[in-house]
Structures are given as C-alpha cells and as structure tokens.
Amino acid sequence: MNLHDDSPPGAVRAAFERQTVELPVAVLRPHRPLVASATHCKKFLQVLASVATLGLVEPLVVIQERDAEGYYVVLDGRLRLEAFRRLGKESAICLFATADETYTYNRHVNRLTAGQDARMIAQAVRRGVSQERIAAVLGVNERTVKAKVKLLTGIGHDVAALLADKNCPAATYEILKSMRPLRQLEAAELMCSQDNFSSAFARAIKLATPPEQLIYVPASNEGKDEAVQEQIDRLEREIASLQTKVTDVEERYGVEHMHLAVSLSYVTTLLENKDIRSWLTINAPGHYANLHDSVTLAGPRSRSRQVMR
Template sequence: MKKVKIAFNFEPLYLSPEQIIATKILPRHLNTLKAYKKIKASINEIGIIEPLAVTEPKGKNQPFILLDGHIRFEILKELGYTKIPCLISVDDESYTHNRYVNRLATVQEHFMIRNAIEKGVDEERLARALNLDIQSIKLKLKLLNGICPEVVELLKNREISPQIFFILKKMKPIRQIECTELMLSLNNLTVIYAKALLMTTNDTLLIAPLNKIQKNNPSIESIKKIENDITSLHLQYKNIEENYAQDTLKLVLAIGYLTKLTLNINIKNYLEKYHPEILSGFESLIRLNSIDLN
C-alpha cells in the first residue's frame, strides 16, 4: 500500500517573530478593517486557536517562510507575542497550502468554535471574542449534528448560510448528498434554493414528513419539474466531462489525418474537381482547429 505523505507536522513549534518571513504585502490600513479587529479581539480574549503555517528553513540560520496566517502574524506582533505557535509544512510549495485555505468557511468556523470549547473556553467568553450572542454560539456548535460526512466534505471550504445545514438535516443522508451536489453543480448555495429542494423531496427521503399544506403548494410541482430537468442536465454534463479527454484525442487525430489528406496534391485536386463541398468542409474543420489552438 502506498504511504500518504503528511502535509504538516502534528506538534506546533514556537517561533519568535524574527524567525518568520511573511510572503504577502498586507493593506496599509489593515488595522481599521472589521475582520482585523474581530481576529484581534478573539486573540486577546482566548488566545491562538489555529497555529500559523510555515515551511521548514532551507538551511541553518535561515528563516521560516510564512504560508498562511499573515493577518494573525501582524496582530501577534502588535500584541507583543515573543513566541508564536506554528505548524511546519513538509511541502515547501507555498501556493499548495494557500490554494485550499478559506478561513471564512462555515464548516471551518464550526470546528474552530468546537475546538475552543473543548480546550476549556466558556461560551460567554467565546461569544465576546467573536462578537456573537450565546445563542449563535450554541447553534454553530450544533451545526453539523445530523449532517452526513460526505456533505461535510463537499461543503468544508464554502462560505454559506448556516440555515442551509438546518434544512439539510431534515433529509436523510442520501438526499442530503444529492441536494448538495445539485447546489454545487449550479453554484447556487442559497437558502431559497435549499428550501425549494426540501419541498420537492419525497417523504420517504425525509427524517419527518413536511406539513401537507406546504407540500400542496402549486409552485412545488413546477420546482420539482425544474429540479428533474436540472438533474438530467447535470448527469449529461458529468458524462461529457468524463468523455472530454477521449473525445478531444479523437478530434486531434481526425484533424491531423484531414490535414495530411489536404496536403496531398493529388487527393486535393481530386476533391476540388469531383467533391468540392467535402474539401470545403475539411478545410473549415482544419481552420477552426487552428483557431482553437491559438
């Protein structure tokens, strides 16, 4: 069995600010931004929950390169931290980590809050740090209760309304996955669309049947028809996506063959004399292919 390479060391390393080199230039008035003030308030109240991500130094006495956490790094320096917790990346390609980071993702926010609670931070203190009320903290803690792991994985890097998760919880796992994939394929992660999908869901795929008055709404049948049409289009799109590489290869080979045919003077003269419409079609395909390549 092939071993999976671990991207980060498990234990944080505490580094001084002088040992870390930032790789991004932040805005001049960063400290006036709402996000900056919120993060600063959180660090002041409960400390660092998520360590910075850095690369291993290239040699002795070389600095650690900061991959992720530039705003936190600036705040920690401003607050006078002399030791900063960092996770060491074993992959020195900085873009690899940054490509997948989205700190505002709803699922990640849930894990951050849960992690803080597990470390002993009380809900009131956490609410003050995040500028939220206690009820919001409680709701965020329960965000993924009843959500199947496949949906969590699909939505882990998305910033969406928490209300969508509460709508999905009313469905059985197989329907949760189906609706999530449908919303993602259309890039329509809105509460309104999630509610429409819920209303068109068969009772056998629901945790508990919906109110009959809601289900009998005349517009529900229209929404269901649209959903079926979209599902059909989604399946067609998936089929095209899966066959794209093979179809492209076949097209390249066919165009190459046609190009060789038309470069043969004898064949070209024959086609010009007896089948000009076929030659015209061949030349049009070759021209279109050359435009696509350019």
C-alpha cells in the first residue's frame, strides 16, 4: 500500500490505489457516527437488501487511521458498512484513497432520473432477470418494479431521449402517455424550455391540448365545458406572456452585456494611463478602488493583470 504521491510534477494524481483489498469489518470505523434515523430510512433498507442479495457492489473507500495502527477510516460507505455488520459479514472489499477527504464522494454523485431508472430495469427484465429478484435487490415490492418496467411504454423515443437526464417524475410520464407522439414532443420541449417537469405543469399542458391530439379523448361534461375553456384560454395567455418575457429578457441581456463589456474596456484603458491612475489614487482613492475591483473581477484577465502592475 503506497499512500505517497510519487507522480511527476504536473501529472494528475490518482485518487485511489489501483488494487482493492479485503479487510475485516472489525477494523473499519466510519469517519463520523451514523445518526439514529439513518438506519430507518428507505435508502438504508435498500442498501441492506442489496448487500444481502448481491453482496457488495461498490467497494468501501478507506484510509489508514492516523492514531490507531491496524484500523481504517471509512470515507465513503457508512451505510454499506452498517449493513455488513447487521448481516454478520466478517470482511469487506475496500479501496484505499490517497487523500483524507470526504467531500467529493457524495457531492459529485450522479443520481438516476426516473426515466434512466425505468430504462435500466426494463433492460434487465428483457435480459432474463426476474422482477422478483429486482424487487429483492432494490428493497421494493414487485408492483413498483412492474410500474417502472412499463413507465416508458407509450413514450416516443425522441421524448424519452429529451427527458432522459431531466428530473422528470413518473406522474409526468403517465400524463404524456395520453398525448399523441407529436404533441408529446411539443410538451417535452415546452417543459425543457421552462425547466419545469412537474406533473401539475404537464396536466396544464394536457388541458390546453386539443382533443384530436389526445389518445384518449376525455368525456365532455356540459356543465364544465365553459369553465374548462376559460382555463385553457388563461393558460394559453400565460404561456404566451411568459415566452414574450423570456425573449425580452434575452434581448436586453445581450445589449446590457455589450454595454458592460465596452464600459469595462474603456475603464481599463483609463486605468492603464499612469497619470490618470496617479490622480485617482491621490484625489479619489475610493473611486479608484471600486473601478479597479470592477475591472479585476469582471474584465479581461490579461488587461486586469496590466492594471494591477
């Protein structure tokens, strides 16, 4: 085990040792204790079910403890370690880290969206994995697995690709299924442009959809037709107003950014003049400090370095 940085200057330092090791659970200690509620949450129960069914999928990240020889601190994997202890496991596969830091692991983790989760489960079922086994590994009931397998059924390929990495809940997918393919794509593009993937927004889009663009045309209710039409008209006006405001903001931002760039360039040119800089330093030091900070923070770096000299 080599925890020293032997890489040449300028090289990217490896964050882990290349080889995994198997360590006794008794010598592993979490970097901080688990709170009491952590072992009762849904996440821990899923980890416990996964470890019991498949074993350890992702190794624990550890580093040697400084004050106790032969013991190791678990930087990432406290829930997995607790699951191993509760299941009576004697050893665990570990990966040695080269730095004692715990910020990166959970800060830069990519969470699966509902669409990605459903696609992976559906692929596993097509490859012969039983839904009962998937439910046992994930710690959920079989009905949840069946619902995830069918989540993207009826969703167009373009729509699924557009929403694949978006935090789009399962309820939104169910609403999109009631629309025809072209309307599905229009709705998905509208949700992406507004960065709103809630089921309430999807229902509003469905409400504004003409009946011929719906797969299942809702039964008309004469007593509510007028109120529904008013809601549709109001929604269309709000969407048109919002799109107009977004366009106006984009146009004004471009003009204001250009004005700011020109102003900063002019101020930088003034501050590069020794006589002007000397006069400002003596007669208006406060103004000079503000101008200098503005150029340094927002102006071009090369020009800023010249002023700082």
